[in-house]
Amino acid sequence: MSTDALATLALHQFNAIVQSTPGLRVRDGQQRMAQQVADTFAQTRLRGEAGETESDTSEHAIAVIEAGTGVGKSLAYAAPAIQMALARGTRVLIATATVSLQEQLVHKDLPALAAAMSEPFSFALAKGRARYVCKLKLERLASDESAVDDGLFPEDPDAPGKEAAETREARSAFYTRLADDLASGLWEGDRDQLAIPPDPALWSPIAAVAHTCTGRHCPLFATCTYYERRKELVAAQVIVANHDLLLSSIGARLLPDLSNCLLIIDEAHHLPRTALAQFACEMDISRLAWLQQLASRALRVASQVEVESDIDVAASSARLRVALQDAERLVIDLYGAPLREAMARAPGKPASHRARAPRGELPPPLSEALAQVLQHAGDLLQGLRAIAQALREHIREEPADARRLSQLYAQVGQLAPRLEAVHASASLLLQEAPQGGAPAAKWFTLASAGDAPVVRAHASPLLPGAALAAHLWSAVRGAVLTSATLTSCGNFDFFLREAGLSDDAGVTTLQVASPFDYARQGTLTASRTEALPRDVAAFTRQMVRALLDDLAQVRSGALVLFTSREQMRQAVEQLPPALRTIVLVQGQQPRLKLLAAHRERVARGAPSVIFGLQSFGEGLDLPGALCETLFITKLPFAPPDEPVDEARAEWLRASGGDPFMELVVPATAMRLAQWVGRAIRSEDDHAQVICYDKRLLHTGYGRRLLHGLPAFTLRERGAPAETTA
Missing domain, CATH: 3.40.50.300 (P-loop containing nucleotide triphosphate hydrolases)
Known part of the structure; x- marks a missing residue:
């Protein structure tokens, strides 16, 4: 055709x-x-x-x-x-x-x-395999109390043995209940079907992740929820x-x-x-107990199967541990002074520090240490893959022993993602910028943990x-x-x-274009404050006073979007009793419960106001009376303190660009358009948008932002008179 x-x-x-x-x-x-x-x-x-x-x-x-x-x-x-x-x-x-x-x-x-x-x-819905249960791991944890010690809990290899008895009993009860529901048909093995989302620390040990799965060699493969869903996808x-x-x-x-x-x-x-986020990497270079556990489990498996590999797993693991410790020491020496000072000023209190490598260039000694990390992590990965392959072959040849061997495979695989993260992170940290191209963003985070710092290394592509x-x-x-x-x-x-x-x-x-007649259906009012937003204290004080005056006029549903949690906190603190009873604050109750309460109030003709942050500025559908007024407290510029954003701005400036006009303003324009999009949701809606940031009308970039918004009827309102107590 x-x-x-x-x-x-x-x-x-x-x-x-x-x-x-x-x-x-x-x-x-x-x-x-x-x-x-x-x-x-x-x-x-x-x-x-x-x-x-x-x-x-x-x-x-x-x-x-x-x-x-x-x-x-x-x-x-x-x-x-x-x-x-x-x-x-x-x-x-x-x-x-x-x-x-x-x-x-x-x-x-x-x-x-x-x-x-x-x-x-x-048609079918595709989800990552971690959303489904591994029946073999669940069987193990639900039937054997000692299973909590056999390595299916990846967050802290030493934690399960140190748990209080009541915590261990709660774990066991959770897994037993899931196993019973699975056996009775009340649950199909999909995490999203559970009435209450499980704690990640409880779900992770039973998730059907690839590293712990022997696939068709598993004795429960024929009834595996994940592979059943894959059949639906194929069809x-x-x-x-x-x-x-x-x-x-x-x-x-x-x-x-x-x-x-x-x-x-x-x-x-x-x-x-x-x-x-998908192509970024990070690794913990301080807490290395997992590495010894990984090696010991791999060696235990290797002793039971014939492995065709020249890699000495024990030696590679030991060399990797030394290389990671060298890297940790260098990071602390190079970047740890602010953390040490904070820990000295307030002993016992949490402290943290972040250090970014300018231009993505690491000091030579640190690069040399990371090169050793990369080499030894690669060797260990090669050895583990050979062991895993041999184990899968052994399971195929000895089906009567498949259950025990598959559980061993799961114990080794539960820690394998950490090793892969080390290898990928070291590789990206060592990556040099291509000729004329952007370097990777590279940074380190240091946090106090008792008397010793915990160090993590991070790297991310600069240009999505x-x-x-x-x-x-x-x-x-x-x-x-x-x-x-x-x-x-x-x-x-x-x-x-x-x-x-x-x-x-x-x-x-x-x-x-939207079919809505924005000029007829809505107004956009720029309500000025005398203070500029960069004068945070004065601006917030004036904005909150104007906001409270406007909230007193709300007769139906309204949404207030804040650019920071602190800004929202100050507004909540200053709510008079009459307004406090009609305001619902994001975070004070679950999202679905909050929205249900809002809808119920509006349905019975009562005023209701939602206070929300960025996540409420997108994807929230409040048609008709549910959002007749949208308040934007400040233009939603993202704080320029993320390492990737900092590194990108640095690279742009070095290349003769203007980060504010090339990155910040366009990104803010898209975010503001999303926020404003909460106001008119149907051809029958009528709403007003009130923005308290005078930069929208009185700066060149503000007018650029305005150009990207729907064609509301535009109005301007002067700043309220300053009052004193």
Whole structure:
């Protein structure tokens, strides 16, 4: 089928669904988005597809689409993409940033679409394997009280033996209850099905992680929850995952091959930050008890199987320990003075210090020590892999002993991620900047633990775009990236740079405006304070006074967004009794409970105000009366104190750039647009936004921020008169 025919078929399916579904109507913006999705995927040449040539392997088609609130983007991308996948015999992979959107897609949008489409399709939710239980490890911990000592608790190898009796009993009761529920069918082995999310320290020892899994060699493989879910994924034509899983599984077989599927990345504005977190590394170079345990377990296994390897595990472990201790000593000598001074001033009190290597350049002695760490960690990893391979072969040859040997494998594997983290961290810490390129960000954290410091080493790529270009886009043939906020200050330039797509000839951008009439439905009031935000104390005092005056006028639902916890604390402290009864504060109760209380108050006609921080500025859906007023206490500039941001600003300045205008302002513009997006959620909503930061109207960069916001009716209000007690 030709490219034009494929696009026409996909768009026809979208139009048929819109016309046949009660409550839906044709929207110009949604139609334009669906057309772009159809055109993009029609141009995609998948690996192995008829007509593909060698030249196709380096080409791809990617659409970056900003779809304003109310466009209906999930239908606009899902209907044409799924129709095209069915026509071409391939699959659709949708990756989101939040659990709430995943649940909406899997439980609402995709079932409705499957019922409306002319051709049926199957879909499934993909999760990381750590979300599922390992039945073999659970069996061990639920049936044998001594199992808490056999190495399935990775956080502190010495901790289980030192636990109080009541804590050990609580652990045992937890695992016994899970095992009983699993056996009775009350629970299927999915962590997310548990009524109360378990403590990570309790869940980690029973998670079905790859390092502890012998796969098809496990005696419980036939009933494994994780592998049952994988079968569903193999059969599904549409798979919903998250950004983390998308990036972490590149090259693995969990998700569809990116060169042979249609990829949709929703909530795409999160992707660059997720990439930085995904490709960053860190390691503990102080607490090394795990290393001895890992070696002893590996040697115990090696004594029972025949291993083909020249690596001396005991010697490699000992050499790695010495190298890590040398690195720790050098870090303390080089960067530990502030921590020692803090510990001396306040003995026994917690203290911490962070030191970043300027320009990503480590002192030569520290680089030499880390080179030794890298070498010995690599040797030990090689030895462990040989032992693991031999153990798997032995399990296959001796199925009667598979249960015991699989449990040994799990004990060794539980500590293997620490060794891999050491190897990866040392490698990135030693990485030199490419010619003309950005160096990695490198830093160390030191914290007091009794009389001795605990030292951690960290490294991260500096540019998310470079990491995404190397790891993701090089594998992708066809993709659509979408979100309500992908432009910054009115253009796509910042996002394209951050996402690694700015110089990509295969990229097309489209901005689809919201169907809402913002000028009619809402107002944006810039309420001035005399003090500038950089005068923190005076600004906060004046802002809180103006905020309290405005809150007294609230008659329905309202949301107040703060830029810091301290700012929110001061506002809470100054609430008069009449307002204290209507304010709900983030963190004082669980999020779902807080939102339920807010909805209940508004439903009975009472005023209700939510005080929230950054996490309430995005993804929070409060339509209609639930948010008739949105208060923004201060422009949401991120504090410039994160090591990666500091290192990037340093590199930009050295390259002749302006970090504030090139990084800070564009990032703030996207964050502010997300915040403002909480106000108008439907075509029937009416709301006002009040911002207390006068920089929005009275600075050049403020006007750039304003340019990226919806076209509210704009008003300005003067500063309130200063009063004294």
